[in-house]
Amino acid sequence: MPRRISLPRICIALGFPETETLLAHARKEFDAGERFFEFRIDYLPAPEQGVAAIRKFLSRHADCTILATCRRHQNSGKFNGSVDQQVRVLEAAIEAGAKAIDIEIESAENCVDRLESLRAQAYLLVSYHNYSGTPPLDPILRRMARVPADGYKIVTTARKPSDNYRVLALARAHPKMPMVLLAMGEMGFPTRVLSTAIGGLYTYAAPHAAGGTATGQISAHHLRHLYRVEKFTRDARVYGVIADPVRQSISPAVHNRAFQARRTDAVYLPFLVKPVQLKDFLLLAEKLPLAGFSVTIPHKQKILRYLDLIDPLARRIGAVNTVWRKAGKWRGANTDVFGIKVPLERRIRLAKATVLVAGNGGAARGAAYALSEAGARLSITGRNPDRVRALAKACDAEPLSREQAEAGTFDVLIHATPLGMYPKLDQCFFQDRIPAKLVFDTVYNPLETLLVRMAKDQGATIIPGLEMFLEQASRQFEIWTGETAPRGVMEKAALEALNGAQAAHA
Secondary structure: OOOOOOOOOEEEEEOOOOHHHHHHHHHHHHHOOOOEEEEEHHHOOOHHHHHHHHHHHHHHOOOOEEEEEOOEHHHOOOEOOOHHHHHHHHHHHHHHOOOEEEEEHHHHOOOHHHHHHHHOOOEEEEEEEOOOOOOOOHHHHHHHHOOOOOEEEEEEEOOOOHHHHHHHHHHHHOOOOOEEEEEEOHHHHHHHHHOOOOOOOOEEEEOOOOOOOOOOOOEHHHHHHHOOOOOOOOOOEEEEEEEOOOOOOOHHHHHHHHHHHOOOOEEEEEEEOOHHHHHHHHHHHHHOOOOEEEEOOOOOOHHHHHOOEEOHHHHHHOOOOEEEEEOOEEEEEOOHHHHHHHHHHOOOOOOOOEEEEEOOOHHHHHHHHHHHHOOOEEEEEOOOHHHHHHHHHHOOOEEEOHHHHHHOOEEEEEEOOOOOOOOOOOOOOOOOOOOEEEEEEOOOOOOOOHHHHHHHHOOOEEEOHHHHHHHHHHHHHHHHHOOOOOHHHHHHHHHHHHHHHHHHHO
16 A cells, blocks of 8 residues: 655755765754755765665654655756666665655656555655746646656746746646645746645745755745745735846735734735736736735836726826735725835925935836925936936926936935845946935835945935835735734834845845
């Protein structure tokens, strides 16, 4: 009879070319509380080294579950032996104590008669990997189901946002079939968080402070404590941020901590959405479904065409940064307005104040309309003269070239371009002089940009971009949940995320 075992939710993928490195990372993860490890035997120079590593590790950590994998070179692994040799390696891994083995479908189809004996001794996982895209999956699943196994793993590469749904949908379509379902790449990251909640057997994590065996893997610590993969349920509300790039966003850290503080069954994810993929993302949002999402560069203006109802102020601005679903309709608002006005009103009377806005994108538009309505005397500059003139005309503001702006003096400067944002740390919109007494930089990553350092050197008062972020994020949270945002918790999470990012970039 095939053996049945209960697999933990997170498997640490360990693929290293040296045995001692593999064991060192396994021990470190064990000390952190992990008990499920994939030993990629094919990464080592000789298979017997991997078998010995399994035996050595389990001699001291017998309560752990080892999944042994020896993927052949022909199937994107590193093992150069035959299928027969591959099976012998897996047999040796089982004898050394491995409780589960992974064999790719290409090999499994060529040794079906030998799999039953393997399955009698260990959990047998048959796997499929596609490193180029996400093809039609039903034919693949039918192909795999012809090979008797305890579980089936389908791993593709996400090339567009809706690929995430196509992969995850297999669990809903085949609820009685034990499966591991993941999409590789940054665009496929949501599957790594959501798969176990919708019925997937487990998800993979990279060892802490080391690369994983596939793109998109993050540490188990992040999966457990930031995304709470073992806490939220199948019925959890899913939120996220859409952007390109999205990797540097601190929004997941902030909103997930806020959900945790309010004990809300929800999770917030980063969605990489390329400029031409906005329509495809909405397909994912409908089918997943998403309850709401934040919108940032470069989608704040284009998202309007896909919404059913838009807040009047957001429509006047022509930019939305907050979307949510209510009564089956997508609704949009702009909380950037409050992110600009509230911090400024703590420091200055806006009526008749002279304000220069640098930028003409979504954040700049929100700032311009908010300040115009507050009675400020507004000037706008930017790198695109035509867009500057159009925004200035709409807000009854004065359009200025960068040279004209630098030559002036204003009560307030609001910088709303991506310049200075990670990874463009050495860039600044202004070359020499910062033309204001009060400088509000909407960039928050890093906490101190080149613009802020230059402004401080000139004696200006600074409003950091984090204030804007926290104000607009708090209002997003309140729109989505109907609850008061835990602002102190959100600020602490933001600072931890930014300091962590700064340390990683150092």
